[in-house]
Amino acid sequence: MRPTFLFAFTSAALLLTGACQRGVAxxxxxxxxxAGYVNGTDTPNPTSANTTDLTRNRATAFDTTARPQWLETRIQNHLAEKKQNPPVHIYRYRYNDQVxxxxxxxxxxQFSTVYDAKGKVLCHPDGGITGxxxxxxxxxxxNRTAEMLVWQDPR
Incomplete structure (x- = not known):
């Protein structure tokens, strides 16, 4: 049994050595x-510049139409506080036939919060110890519909 193993190991080593010694370009x-052409159509060479930007676009489009004053105040309060991780997001929805x-x-x-259009706390749909x-x-x-991102902390 031992000579078979040795033979298999030696054969594999020879095959790998032979393959590596071939001048593969x-x-x-x-x-x-x-020729300057690939199948008749010129294919441009890749540039050395990085064409993929993996960072988030900081100029995210938010819905700023008809933001109530109480919401603007909340946003300013968030900006005055230390940055949270994860960043705070505020969405507008239709829920039970109201904004x-x-x-x-x-x-x-911590609880997330749902406010009515006047800024009154309606409920906390998730969070807390139980989630x-x-x-x-x-x-x-x-049952929420018509999701629209109103604001997220840009910091």
């Missing part, structure tokens, strides 16, 4: 075509 996409504003919780087991909110609007996630 690799052409990368940055190499220009030999409502949903403010995400800044962290962990289910205060139970006053358990159907909020299911």
């Amino acid at each position: 690799v052409n990368t996409p940055t190499d220009p075509p030999v 409502v504003y949903f403010e995400t919780a800044p962290c962990c087991d 289910r909110g205060d139970g006053q609007c358990a159907d909020f996630t299911k």
Whole structure:
């Protein structure tokens, strides 16, 4: 049994060594075509500049139409505080045939909040120790419609 294993190991080593010694030329996409054309159509070479920006676009379009004054005040209060992780988001929805504003919780087991159009707290649909909110609007996630991002902390 031992000679078979040794033979298999030696054979594999010889095959790998032989394959590595062959002069294999690799052409990368940055190499220009030999004739200047690829199948009759000129294909531009990739640039060395990074064309992919993986950072978020900080100029996110928010819905600023008809923001109530109380909401502008809340936004200014958030900006005056230390940046939260994750950042606070405020969305506008239709819920139970009215316009409502949903403010995400800044962290962990804190309640998110749903406000009516006048700024009165309606409920806390999620968060807290159980993650289910205060139970006053358990159907909020299911029945909300017309989502519109109103604001998110840009910092």
